[in-house]
Amino acid sequence: EKIHSPYELLGGEHTISKLVDAFYTRVGQHPELAPIFPDDLTETARKQKQFLTQYLGGPSLYTEEHGHPMLRARHLPFEITPSRAKAWLTCMHEAMDEINLEGPERDELYHRLILTAQHMINSPEQTD
Template sequence: MTRPGTMFEAIGGFDSIDRLVTAFYKRVGEHPELTPIFPDDLTETARKQRLFLTQFFGGPMIYSEERGNPMLRRRHLPFKITPTRKDAWLECMEKALVEAEIEEPYRSVIVEKLTMTANHMMNTLE
């Protein structure tokens, strides 16, 4: 169930999430800082990201229904997330937001929320 007045609803729902995730993983799969910590086949990773972002932006709780509590930091601990990789991840996301035609002010709010999350994911010094 989608709650009215959410970021999910404001940006256009599932279609916008799909465009964003597709644009994002196209960049991740080519980024020299990120490819070492991502699988060669990004299909399942992108699917999980669609579930997560849907829920994170206020849409249906489909991530938790399938995978339980997100526990993002714990799930990311096996991967060396350095400040450089965090910045590369955010750069890919910012470019994907533009490509997916996520309009302002939503784009800036999303970047702000994801920056806080990305900062929390860092677990390794350079």
């Protein structure tokens, strides 16, 4: 019996692609997130598709092209506050709803993303 990865169980390339596109449409419109992202999110989305593919146990597309993810280090140039992490997760949750991603694989992915997003926080809340 073949053991299926979360990547396959979620629907593979097609699902990841739809999810990431729906996600960055929201990020690009979010008042707290848009300012720290590039105006053109094409390349960001391409890298995120590669990353999530390997994060979910699919082919190591991100590492093949970019090397070890070192995600926290790659996020250090950006001020990631607790409220930005929350906004990121809200965009992801809404994107999952939009593409009708359901079931235990969705819940497991979202739970992992909560932990990863928390790990990316590198700045205290802005109070100004």
